[in-house]
Amino acid sequence: MTVTTMTETWIDVCRVEDLEPDAGICALVEGHQVAIFYLPKLEEVFAIGNYDPFSHANVLSRGLTGDIGGEPVVASPVYKQHFNLRTGRCLEDKSISVPCYPARITKGRVQIQLSAQGDPV
Ligand code: FES
Numbered sequence: 001m002t003v004t005t006m007t008e009t010w011i012d013v014c015r016v017e018d019l020e021p022d023a024g025i026c027a028l029v030e031g032h033q034v035a036i037f038y039l040p041k042l043e044e045v046f047a048i049g050n051y052d053p054f055s056h057a058n059v060l061s062r063g064l065t066g067d068i069g070g071e072p073v074v075a076s077p078v079y080k081q082h083f084n085l086r087t088g089r090c091l092e093d094k095s096i097s098v099p100c101y102p103a104r105i106t107k108g109r110v111q112i113q114l115s116a117q118g119d120p121v
Helices: none
Strands: 011-015 023-029 032-039 044-049 064-068 071-075 082-084 103-106 109-112
Touching: 011 023, 011 032, 023 064, 032 071, 032 109, 044 071, 044 103
Parallel strands: none
Antiparallel strands: 011 109, 023 032, 032 044, 064 071, 071 082, 103 109
């Protein structure tokens, strides 16, 4: 993982209260549809691309969150493939991944970076 502290730009997206605990919302961030998930148990937010490469629809924010092998995942609401929320990697097909954006909570605000690991859709 690359850590650049000088050049990173955090984009303010919304308040933590705007998020659904253990679920996702979709945000349009500088033209990118981003699915943002809030997992209170981990006290963490995760941001991945909203586009589901299997169903070709912007639906991942509506997927069910869960935990597989200790990793937070979301299941596509269409064909149920699971995506690792930390990496964007599909669990059923390792050759497929969705963009995964750094995300954080700062002073009650949710912020992400658009420098995705993986290809932005
Ligand atoms: S930005 Fe979420 S559906 Fe269009």
